[in-house]
Amino acid sequence: MADQPFLAEDTPFPPGAKDFDFHSLIPSLRGSEWGYAVTKLSVLVWLAVAILIVFFLMAYRNPKLVPTRGQWLAESIYGFVRNGVAGDVIGQKEGLRFAPYLTTLFCFITLTNLFAIIPFFQISPNSHIAFPIVLAVISYVMFIYVGIQKQGAGKYFKNALFMPGIPWYLYFLITPIEFISTFLTRPVTLAVRLFANMFAGHLMLLVFTLGGVAMLNASNIFIKGLSVTSFLMAIVMTFFELMVVVLQAYVFTMLTAAYVQGALEEQH
Amino acid sequence: MELFQAAVNGQLGTIGYGLAAIGPGIGVGIVFAAYIQASARQPESAGFNRTWLIFGFAVVEALALFGLVLAFALR
Numbered sequence: 001m002a003d004q005p006f007l008a009e010d011t012p013f014p015p016g017a018k019d020f021d022f023h024s025l026i027p028s029l030r031g032s033e034w035g036y037a038v039t040k041l042s043v044l045v046w047l048a049v050a051i052l053i054v055f056f057l058m059a060y061r062n063p064k065l066v067p068t069r070g071q072w073l074a075e076s077i078y079g080f081v082r083n084g085v086a087g088d089v090i091g092q093k094e095g096l097r098f099a100p101y102l103t104t105l106f107c108f109i110t111l112t113n114l115f116a117i118i119p120f121f122q123i124s125p126n127s128h129i130a131f132p133i134v135l136a137v138i139s140y141v142m143f144i145y146v147g148i149q150k151q152g153a154g155k156y157f158k159n160a161l162f163m164p165g166i167p168w169y170l171y172f173l174i175t176p177i178e179f180i181s182t183f184l185t186r187p188v189t190l191a192v193r194l195f196a197n198m199f200a201g202h203l204m205l206l207v208f209t210l211g212g213v214a215m216l217n218a219s220n221i222f223i224k225g226l227s228v229t230s231f232l233m234a235i236v237m238t239f240f241e242l243m244v245v246v247l248q249a250y251v252f253t254m255l256t257a258a259y260v261q262g263a264l265e266e267q268h
Numbered sequence: 269m270e271l272f273q274a275a276v277n278g279q280l281g282t283i284g285y286g287l288a289a290i291g292p293g294i295g296v297g298i299v300f301a302a303y304i305q306a307s308a309r310q311p312e313s314a315g316f317n318r319t320w321l322i323f324g325f326a327v328v329e330a331l332a333l334f335g336l337v338l339a340f341a342l343r
Contacts, residue, residue, distance in 0.1 A: 017340050088319060189330040196333035199340075250328040258323060 004068075013214040015206035020127060020199070041125040048111045048125075052104075078103050081253065091259040094264055101142075102253050107134065109194065116201055117241050124245075127198040129191060136191035139256040147263030156263065179250035190255060197248045201241045208234035283340030288335025295328035 022039040024030045029038065036042075059074035067075060081103040086095040109126070116124035125131045147156040155218035160182055161175050215223050303321040307314035 016305075084319075189327075189334075192337055193326065193330050193333055196337050200333075200336055247322070251322055254319065254322060255326060 012208055015122055015203060015210055019125075019206055020202070022123075039186070040123065041128055041131075044115050044121060044123070044132065045112065048108060052107050052111060060061065077107060082107050085250075085253050085257050089254060090261045090264065095257070095261070098257065098260060102257060105139075106249050106253040109135070109252055110246060113245040113249060116198055116205075116245065117238050121203060122205075124198040126194050127202050129195040132191040132194040135194070135252070137188045139190060139259065140187040143256070143259040143263045146260055150264050151266070159266070160263075186259060190252065192221060194248055194252055197244055201237075201244055204237055205234060205241065216222045281342060284342075285335045285339040288338075291333045292328050292330075292332035295331075296325060299324040299328055 002050065002211050020056045022041055024035045025040065025043065029035050055070070056074055059070045063071060078099070082096065082099040085106075086099040086102055089095065090098060112125045112131070114124075115121040116127070144156075147160070149157065149158070161178050162171060163174055166174065212227045212234065215227035215230055218224055218227075299321065303317055306317050
């Protein structure tokens with residue numbers, strides 16, 4: 001820290017990828033191959049699953065004609081995804097059978113993302129790329145499966161790779177591009193988008209809070225005073241994160257729906 | 269002779285991320301500008317266009333996020 005004259009020696013200021021390492025919550029497992037089985041992140045994922053199951057079971061256990069508050073919330077989330085995503089993007093006729101999965105996906109991603117800004121949790125499981133990869137693989141397998149089921153394997157890949165209505169010599173150019181964009185970059189961007197948003201969001205909050213602490217520990221009185229700005233920015237960024245959390249869950253759900261729609265389409 | 273040796277030290281990933289953010293920055297701007305223009309000309313289409321606004325935004329933004337991830341991954 002010789003090049004940062006105003007910072008105290010022991011302030012952990014520039015946050016980095018090391019801040020995303022979580023040790024096992026069971027001390028005897030640390031360092032063994034089960035070391036990553038019970039960390040803060042996996043506990044949060046189990047917690048999210050439990051909350052969602054309990055919430056939807058409670059909401060629909062005793063449905064009323066005049067909905068209670070929990071039933072109203074569950075119904076409006078389901079209605080939003082069913083009409084706004086499944087109905088509008090995939091289509092009213094074909095899309096509604098995907099609404100339950102899309103709702104589950106939306107709720108799960110929103111809840112796990114929301115852990116990034118809930119006090120004492122303060123970390124989203126999605127800021128480790130393993131969790132978005134699993135979600136993206138499910139979407140990837142699903143849209144290919146749906147396409148093969150609807151059109152048959154040969155016709156599906158022919159439609160996906162060989163665009164009709166262009167001169168034959170352009171297939172040398174178009175087919176590799178279509179292959180890369182449909183079967184390689186789609187799952188990768190789906191996973192990386194969610195991961196990078198949560199990673200960057202957590203990092204940004206760390207920069208402002210740890211930066212505030214570092215400025216508070218500084219020897220210079222003006223820098224000490226300016227740390228208020230840093231803490232204020234941390235609060236502003238938390239609200240910005242709230243927007244990103246919901247937006248990314250919506251984006252993930254909508255892209256899954258758009259890919260399914262592309263696979264269901266006869267030709268594009 | 270050492271005058272002509274260019275050397276860059278420190279965190280090159282940061283510079284790479286800065287360069288990677290230029291294109292998506294312009295792209296996101298164009299996406300939102302087009303949405304505002306479309307819904308100003310035809311306000312009743314704003315709800316329909318919002319879906320595709322988010323779609324275009326998400327697809328364009330992916331490149332900047334790749335830059336961010338690679339800045340950390342390629343140390």
